[in-house]
Amino acid sequence: xxxxxxxxxxxxxxxxxxxxxxxxxxxxxxxxxxxxxxxxxxxxxxxxxxxxxxxxxxxxxxxxxxxxxxxxxxxxxxxxxxxxxxxxxxxxxxxxxxxxxxxxxxxxxxxxxxxxxxxxxxxxxxxxxxxxxxxxxxxxxxxxxxxxxxxxxxxxxxxxxxxxxxxxxxxxxxxxxxxxxxxxxxxxxxxxxxxxxxxxxxxxxxxxxxxxxxxxxxxxxxxxxxxxxxxxxxxxxxxxxxxxxxxxxxxxxxxxxxxxxxxxxxxxxxxxxxxxxxxxxxxxxxxxxxxxxxxxxxxxxxxxxxxxxxxxxxxxxxxxxxxxxxxxxxxxxxxxxxxxxxxxxxxxxxxxxxxxxxxxxxxxxxxxxxxxxxxxxxxxxxxxxxxxxxxxxxxxxxxxxxxxxxxxxxxxxxxxxxxxxxxxxxxxxxxxxxxxxxxxxxxxxxxxxxxxxxxxxxxxxxxxxxxxxxxxxxxxxxxxxxxxxxxxxxxxxxxxxxxxxxxxxxxxxxxxxxxxxxxxxxxxxxxxxxxxxxxxxxxxxxxxxxxxxxxxxxxx
Amino acid sequence: xxxxxxxxxxxxxxxxxxxxxxxxxxxxxxxxxxxxxxxxxxxxxxxxxxxxxxxxxxxxxxxxxxxxxxxxxxxxxxxxxxxxxxxxxxxxxxxxxxxxxxxxxxxxxxxxxxxxxxxxxxxxxxxxxxxxxxxxxxxxxxxxxxxxxxxxxxxxxxxxxxxxxxxxxxxxxxxxxxxxxxxxxxxxxxxxxxxxxxxxxxxxxxxxxxxxxxxxxxxxxxxxxxxxxxxxxxxxxxxxxxxxxxxxxxxxxxxxxxxxxxxxxxxxxxxxxxxxxxxxxxxxxxxxxxxxxxxxxxxxxxxxxxxxxxxxxxxxxxxxxxxxxxxxxxxxxxxxxxxxxxxxxxxxxxxxxxxxxxxxxxxxxxxxxxxxxxxxxxxxxxxxxxxxxxxxxxxxxxxxxxxxxxxxxxxxxxxxxxxxxxxxxxxxxxxxxxx
Numbered sequence: 001x002x003x004x005x006x007x008x009x010x011x012x013x014x015x016x017x018x019x020x021x022x023x024x025x026x027x028x029x030x031x032x033x034x035x036x037x038x039x040x041x042x043x044x045x046x047x048x049x050x051x052x053x054x055x056x057x058x059x060x061x062x063x064x065x066x067x068x069x070x071x072x073x074x075x076x077x078x079x080x081x082x083x084x085x086x087x088x089x090x091x092x093x094x095x096x097x098x099x100x101x102x103x104x105x106x107x108x109x110x111x112x113x114x115x116x117x118x119x120x121x122x123x124x125x126x127x128x129x130x131x132x133x134x135x136x137x138x139x140x141x142x143x144x145x146x147x148x149x150x151x152x153x154x155x156x157x158x159x160x161x162x163x164x165x166x167x168x169x170x171x172x173x174x175x176x177x178x179x180x181x182x183x184x185x186x187x188x189x190x191x192x193x194x195x196x197x198x199x200x201x202x203x204x205x206x207x208x209x210x211x212x213x214x215x216x217x218x219x220x221x222x223x224x225x226x227x228x229x230x231x232x233x234x235x236x237x238x239x240x241x242x243x244x245x246x247x248x249x250x251x252x253x254x255x256x257x258x259x260x261x262x263x264x265x266x267x268x269x270x271x272x273x274x275x276x277x278x279x280x281x282x283x284x285x286x287x288x289x290x291x292x293x294x295x296x297x298x299x300x301x302x303x304x305x306x307x308x309x310x311x312x313x314x315x316x317x318x319x320x321x322x323x324x325x326x327x328x329x330x331x332x333x334x335x336x337x338x339x340x341x342x343x344x345x346x347x348x349x350x351x352x353x354x355x356x357x358x359x360x361x362x363x364x365x366x367x368x369x370x371x372x373x374x375x376x377x378x379x380x381x382x383x384x385x386x387x388x389x390x391x392x393x394x395x396x397x398x399x400x401x402x403x404x405x406x407x408x409x410x411x412x413x414x415x416x417x418x419x420x421x422x423x424x425x426x427x428x429x430x431x432x433x434x435x436x437x438x439x440x441x442x443x444x445x446x447x448x449x450x451x452x453x454x455x456x457x458x459x460x461x462x463x464x465x466x467x468x469x470x471x472x473x474x475x476x477x478x479x480x481x482x483x484x485x486x487x488x489x490x491x492x493x494x495x496x497x498x499x500x501x502x503x504x505x506x507x508x509x510x511x512x513x514x515x516x517x518x519x520x521x522x523x524x525x526x527x528x529x530x531x532x533x534x535x536x537x538x539x540x541x542x543x544x545x546x547x548x549x550x551x552x553x554x555x556x
Numbered sequence: 557x558x559x560x561x562x563x564x565x566x567x568x569x570x571x572x573x574x575x576x577x578x579x580x581x582x583x584x585x586x587x588x589x590x591x592x593x594x595x596x597x598x599x600x601x602x603x604x605x606x607x608x609x610x611x612x613x614x615x616x617x618x619x620x621x622x623x624x625x626x627x628x629x630x631x632x633x634x635x636x637x638x639x640x641x642x643x644x645x646x647x648x649x650x651x652x653x654x655x656x657x658x659x660x661x662x663x664x665x666x667x668x669x670x671x672x673x674x675x676x677x678x679x680x681x682x683x684x685x686x687x688x689x690x691x692x693x694x695x696x697x698x699x700x701x702x703x704x705x706x707x708x709x710x711x712x713x714x715x716x717x718x719x720x721x722x723x724x725x726x727x728x729x730x731x732x733x734x735x736x737x738x739x740x741x742x743x744x745x746x747x748x749x750x751x752x753x754x755x756x757x758x759x760x761x762x763x764x765x766x767x768x769x770x771x772x773x774x775x776x777x778x779x780x781x782x783x784x785x786x787x788x789x790x791x792x793x794x795x796x797x798x799x800x801x802x803x804x805x806x807x808x809x810x811x812x813x814x815x816x817x818x819x820x821x822x823x824x825x826x827x828x829x830x831x832x833x834x835x836x837x838x839x840x841x842x843x844x845x846x847x848x849x850x851x852x853x854x855x856x857x858x859x860x861x862x863x864x865x866x867x868x869x870x871x872x873x874x875x876x877x878x879x880x881x882x883x884x885x886x887x888x889x890x891x892x893x894x895x896x897x898x899x900x901x902x903x904x905x906x907x908x909x910x911x912x913x914x915x916x917x918x919x920x921x922x923x924x925x926x927x928x929x930x931x932x933x934x935x936x937x938x939x940x941x942x943x944x945x946x947x948x949x950x951x952x953x954x955x956x957x958x959x960x961x962x963x964x965x966x967x968x969x970x971x972x973x974x975x976x977x978x979x980x981x982x983x984x985x986x987x988x989x990x991x
Binding site: 158364448452516518 | 618619638640641643778779781820884906907908927928929930931932947948949950951952982
């Protein structure tokens with residue numbers, strides 16, 4: 001498929017130039033109105049070497065530094081996951097202008113097969129709240145130019161922070177148009193990725209209903225270091241994802257599919273000990289590949305939960321709800337759900353989270369929360385088919401005839417009580433959970449007490465859930481048209497859960513979060529068709545949390 | 557004059573007539589002549605100056621100010637600068653937070669850490685309601701020293717007590733309702749309007765007590781909050797009356813209003829009671845050496861036994877009290893900058909709980925404050941003065957910030973040793989660059 005590969009490369013370069021031009025022309029202004037062109041088919045790398053075939057990225061902005069990422073393919077054989085290819089020196093440059101005339105920092109770094117030829121550097125001494133351009137250079141090749149932005153200085157007043165919020169992007173289920181639309185906006189300070197950035201399955205195991213829109217590479221479930229590296233590399237060839245990484249820093253955490261479905265500290269639903277290796281090895285491999293391939297301040301042996309601050313306006317605490325969690329409950333005799341001996345966060349992370357709520361000097365306390373924290377009770381009026389479909393979506397299990405969301409905070413109520421009690425007892429204000437995982441859009445209050453909430457509306461926090469970029473949701477599981485059968489199910493759920501104010505079980509897309517001192521607002525954008533490269537995007541609804549209210553209300 | 561009486565024999569009296577004919581009696585500082593303006597109403601020609609009014613809606617929660625329930629307060633908030641992250645400071649009670657507003661310093665400098673303390677010298681638990689309990693200068697007297705006139709219109713007996721004769725003009729709350737010992741907001745507002753109308757101080761400090769007093773007693777507080785809601789509506793009307801009066805008098809364009817609460821309110825069900833007396837009932841040796849000053853959501857504990865046994869005794873008390881499921885935390889007073897008057901330990905309850913000491917039946921009221929759950933407060937700067945800007949700030953304003961903020965408006969220098977609070981000048985067009 002050499003011809004295709006060449007065609008793909010030429011398109012990539014052309015698009016990259018367009019992107020760069022767009023960055024120059026529209027830096028700092030509101031999104032362009034020009035209709036974005038859908039990305040062409042991604043092409044496996046390997047044609048033009050040496051080359052930066054997987055794009056550039058930045059992440060975890062601090063006031064004086066930001067992490068920069070790329071991957072160099074030095075020789076044709078140095079393909080991801082192969083372990084082949086020489087060690088090379090990669091030079092990097094950061095400048096205050098796109099022409100690299102006002103250089104802010106520069107340096108060089110060695111990489112090689114030991115880290116799959118990925119490059120992560122952290123330039124220091126940058127100015128807060130400032131846009132920078134960066135690029136990587138080896139003899140014979142220069143990367144595309146990326147744009148990034150440092151965080152505002154600690155404690156400074158910030159009028160506005162705007163974030164893209166995404167989760168659950170299954171390559172096999174469609175195209176990443178959501179990333180394209182976010183890239184084209186030009187008005188984002190950061191993109192928050194709440195997990196399921198990639199999926200472990202092989203072709204035919206999990207796709208768009210029954211259709212594999214584009215097959216995973218390698219064509220097996222990823223279980224080894226080589227698999228995880230190749231899969232990361234494949235995702236990084238997506239031009240829409242490359243475009244988004246190139247124009248805005250990401251703040252990421254993982255959920256389960258970065259490892260395997262419904263992962264916990266000692267295993268996963270989609271892991272068979274023995275035939276699929278030893279879980280600790282598999283987990284280590286997935287975390288290592290993640291640290292190599294993602295623009296994140298995480299290295300194996302450390303922890304990914306961390307907090308970033310944006311002046312006095314907001315902080316984001318990114319949680320890891322897979323590495324330390326106890327196994328999901330599976331039966332009523334497995335006492336489980338409310339047992340204080342079981343944990344979702346682990347003790348150290350819980351202490352860090354709670355202490356952070358109390359000690360922070362930022363107004364909005366945002367929590368990058370991979371799985372839902374608001375309680376969700378199943379309505380009694382659903383059909384068996386509907387119950388089964390929603391359970392599939394939420395990762396629920398029926399225990400003694402009652403569905404429990406064992407994979408979410410609902411399955412770890414002792415840990416949830418610690419969080420909710422802490423928020424309530426200390427009157428923590430403006431805490432907002434930003435959540436992914438369940439392929440659907442929700443706006444909820446987090447009740448101080450679900451029993452009295454219907455009478456007093458007492459809420460300790462808000463929770464806003466973004467939908468999936470591509471991954472299946474209720475209409476896909478039910479095999480129905482969007483916004484038909486699901487609508488009644490949504491109404492039943494809202495009726496049984498008065499703190500759930502908005503629920504969309506069907507749409508795919510992305511969210512944009514705008515944070516100001518007066519209110520925090522989330523816009524849900526939905527895609528016309530995830531399996532089409534030419535999908536259009538429509539603003540579906542907007543909900544806000546007015547400062548000091550801990551409660552969601554509809555804007556649009 | 558009995559001990560603790562807030563008034564001296566040197567005061568002069570001024571009887572004013574409020575709209576509707578009710579009489580309002582003000583006392584006037586000795587040596588301060590009754591100004592000519594006492595004879596006439598405010599006139600537009602006086603608008604060159606800035607008038608500052610601090611209105612404390614006692615015990616109001618920030619989420620209770622809504623366009624539907626409290627439209628006048630909500631409109632003022634929307635038109636001014638709001639601080640949605642604002643908080644009360646330990647101990648989250650009325651007297652210490654009013655003192656922090658007027659001094660700008662922490663209790664370890666003012667001598668006023670709580671409503672109720674154990675007075676070691678007298679050997680009794682009592683309210684801090686005496687003028688000499690407050691050891692620091694306040695805006696009310698510091699502005700006077702600079703040639704400005706000040707007023708206090710405080711609805712609660714004990715607030716009038718502690719601030720005493722510090723203001724140029726003082727209203728002595730009347731009529732005092734039985735049990736609550738506070739004047740209803742309608743009477744308080746009559747007094748404020750009469751004071752502004754007749755003697756027109758540069759600065760007036762006002763406490764509106766109804767929302768707090770009704771909140772304490774609202775047995776539907778954990779759910780429907782029926783009585784509380786009615787009080788909020790009424791207080792909102794009273795604030796509206798004041799604004800309307802300033803507008804009608806032509807003083808609105810020169811007025812700055814700082815509206816806040818001293819603390820918020822949390823309701824407990826009857827069973828959620830913590831009694832340190834009961835906790836220590838099995839340890840009569842310890843109980844005999846501990847005095848308890850109950851402050852609703854906080855208990856101040858004082859070691860009264862031999863000094864040599866103090867450390868071990870306090871540690872034992874701490875461990876026993878901390879084990880109660882309703883106890884949130886126990887702090888050392890110095891860590892909260894409360895000073896020696898606060899004793900040896902400060903115990904906080906969780907949301908939905910209350911302390912009741914010295915007996916388990918001592919505190920039957922459902923609405924309480926003093927604990928961290930009651931820290932969030934409304935805090936906004938409003939008014940018709942062109943100095944007031946419209947906006948929302950991420951800054952965590954505190955009760956402590958009122959004195960430096962008002963001081964900045966009048967060009968007042970900081971007191972000796974400086975303020976512990978911060979001037980929230982982001983609310984003003986002529987303020988400093990936003991921090």
